[in-house]
Amino acid sequence: MPSTDVLDSAMYHEETGSGAPFVFLHGNPASSHLWRKVLPGIRAGARLLAPDLIGMGRSGKPDVPYRFADHARYLDAWFDRLGLEDVVLVGHDWGGALAFDWAARHPGRVRGVAFFETIVRTMSWSELGEAPRARAQAIRSPEGEPLVLDRNFMVETAFTGGVLTPLGEEEMRPYLEPYPTRESRRPLLEWARSMPLDGEPADVAERVRTYGGWLASSHDVPKLLLTFDSSPTLLIGPEMAAWCAANIAGLEVEHCGPAGHHAPEDRPEAIAAAINAWTERHGL
Template identity: 80%
Template sequence: MLDSTIHYEDRGEGAPIVFLHGNPNSSHLWRNVLPAVGGPGRLLAPDLIGMGRSGKPDIDYRFTDHARYLDAWFDRLGLEDVVLVGHDWGGALAFDWAARHPERVRGVAFFETIVRPMSWSELGEGPRARSELIRSEEGERLVLDDDFLVRTAYTGGVLNPLGEEELRPYLEAYATRESRRPLLQWARSIPLDGDPADVAEAVERYDKWLAASDDVPKLLLTFDSSPTLLIQGEVLDWCARNIAALEIEHLGPAGHHAPEDQPEAIAAAISSWAGRHALRPS
């Protein structure tokens, strides 16, 4: 895969449904979702480059790097007529891939991802302080020299904190300073007031596709009861106004890393939506 390898889960046969994770995750995030989605369909869940069990090339791990390696993975497997499911940065990468390969996309389901340009002024006090910390030298030390990002994701970013045994697969994937470099880059890539510029430009490009692609069914899953949620209130209203062919389904309480809190509900919603739109031909 270019100069490295992409690890991926692969189960079932038929039309491909690709599950893309975010930060600081891996395909392990989908471990309880994939079995509940079931068939028909080929369910695929890659580890993004540098993450999980994928290769760790010497690259910057910017948004464009992840998109480039994903492009190669899609092409190597010859995936066509794809249904995309994306969470967090996986949602942004799904939108980006769909916008650049519209002829290969059948549908997109997403939740807790970056749907539009953002600004510092719209962040709450907690998210703003966290973003400022991550972009500082102290934030770099916390992320690279410690388990800060993984542990906070699965304690504060979920309603049901993971115990040490449940945390182990995530911690083992990011056990060294070098292995945590992609996590830091992702955490610093949230586009605020146009910075970083490459990510902000990608969001603006895929927003145009989201608004114009009325022939591609889309499903937005929403949640409640957590201060870590991205898509609610004004952002949710923006989605309803600006994303074509969109269905919105509310699934109840969950944190930002919702597959840890609500895997069965997520799987059931995706399966039902795919069935309604004949996205899973046997």
């Protein structure tokens, strides 16, 4: 699959089909492998692209801090090198946040945004459940480095505890292979410490507030929120979905059934079907 030179490195992406570009953006600690069961179900007539974020998957691992701004900078370069215009974005987790950020800064190049289990606004520590709060506190503490860098905690737990059906060894392998060393796991730790809680980290909170303004005002851009149930790991539950319905312009909400946070592993067919129906309704 293609590898594209961007800035001082390269970004890998999966690609299939032809037509209007649909870009699928993964989050932490995933890669384009997340979309392997979703993409075959997306309707014909679209060019489907699923990149590995910089420092993740099979993309390059340059010597950068892997802050939100770094990911956005490399992703901007990837979009520009491929000349992508009139894009439909599909984002999960930090991929959804990067999709919102890119759309807010390139409003003339986006036709629609579908998203799920992502960061739609800043949150407070008190809004997190007891288990997610304890996990976030541990990762932000001095314990975070040995936990994520030495024990590979992020990948090992994401696809066993963050899904309803834990992955087997063969399906886990592509998620694990990009992170064989302590240093290779630094992007995962940085993402895990970047969730904007009570306004910190400030740079990420500001990016979220900025794209929140675009989400609230872009009435001409169709948006689709996919929701799920039956898992304690979900980021967008009924209360957050209701907030989205009240505060995001042009939004439709589609419930896709039981899934964990990494929903493409649990409900790929339902996700593809919801995206297909939405794009057909809006002629995307």
